[in-house]
Amino acid sequence: MDNIALLKALFLGLIEGLTEFLPISSTGHLILFGHLIDFQSDSGRVFEVVIQLGAILAVCxxxxxxxxxLMRGFFTGDVHAxxxxxxxLVAFIPAVIIGVLAVDFIKQVLFSPLVVASALIIGGLIIFMVEAKELKPKTIEATDVSLKQAILIGFVQCLAMIPGTSRSGATIIGGILSGLSRKAATEFSFxxxxxTMLGAATYDLIRNADILTSDNFINITVGFVAAFIAALLVVKALVKFVEKHTLRVFAWYRLVLGVIILLVF
Structure with a gap:
């Protein structure tokens, strides 16, 4: 067992958990820090996808x-639930269709530092533009999202397939543009x-099951647990933050990170 590799997996797991639900791109951080600490997982990007499960289970x-x-209400006939x-489900469908059709192109062509840095910078500028509009929310609670709003958020989420865009960033901004409050947009994003993330991780695991070994399985497990713990700390704090503050701080962060990635690579 390589203790150094385990420490690197632990570190990247923490990075994943801390950044997955912030609108700053966990992929961008994993690429940057993975390069800086020279982390090479035998399972390739499967490591990055599977440790996302730790983060999403924290939300669950x-x-x-x-x-x-909601599940109880759904099966007992509660119309609201x-x-x-x-x-x-409607918001999830576009990502399924486009993801399955474009997965190979995305991983072979778009996973480059230039694409990630560009997406970070452009996304930061978009956040500034949206916040400058000072939109008045029409929907205060996530459970009150309309079908039209869900469809818009679902298509906007597909933009996050471009590495560096940030899935949470895309869906939160998409929600705000569709009339959701920051809190509602953030919780609907969760x-x-x-x-979305459970589907992506399962799909990648099935496609790459043959390259998983006991060694990289241990690395993935360590990263998974670290991401779970880190995400627990971030999620509630993010909801409280967006209730009282704009997203401009994340926009500035994206711009700085994008420039750093350009300089490093």
Whole structure:
């Protein structure tokens, strides 16, 4: 067992958990820090995808009661719960279709430092533009998202397939543009992340099961646990932050990180 590799996996797991739900691109951070610490996983990008499961399970745990209530309501005929579940599913569908069709192109062509840096910088500028509009929210709670809003957020989420865009950043901004409050957009982003990230991780695991060995399985497990713990700390803090503050601090951060990646690579 390579203890140095385990420490690197632990470090990247923490980075994943801390950045996955912030609108700053976990992929950009994993590429940058993976390069700086010279981390090479035998399972390639499977490591990056699977440790996302740790982050998403943290959200499932934190929102477990709301998930249970929604599921109970869905199966007992609660119209409100059914509508919310359908809206999450509708928002999820575009990512499934485009993801399956474009997965090879995305991984072979778009996973480059230039693409990541450009997406970070452009995304930061978009956040500044959206915040400058000072839009008045029409929907305050995530469970009140309409079908039209869900469709818009679902298509915007597909932009996050470009590395460096940030899935959470795209869906939160998409939600704000569609009339959601920052809190509602953030929480809907969390719920949409559940099927999206679980689906992506499962799909990649099936496609790459033959290259998983006991050694890189241990690395992935360490990264998974680290991401889970780190995400637990971030999610609730993010919801509280966006209730009282704009997203401009993340826009500045994206611009700085984008420039750093350009300089490093």
């Amino acid at each position: 745990w934190l929102y477990r009661q709301k998930i249970i209530d 059914k509508r919310f579940a359908i809206n999450v 719920f949409l992340a559940m099927p």
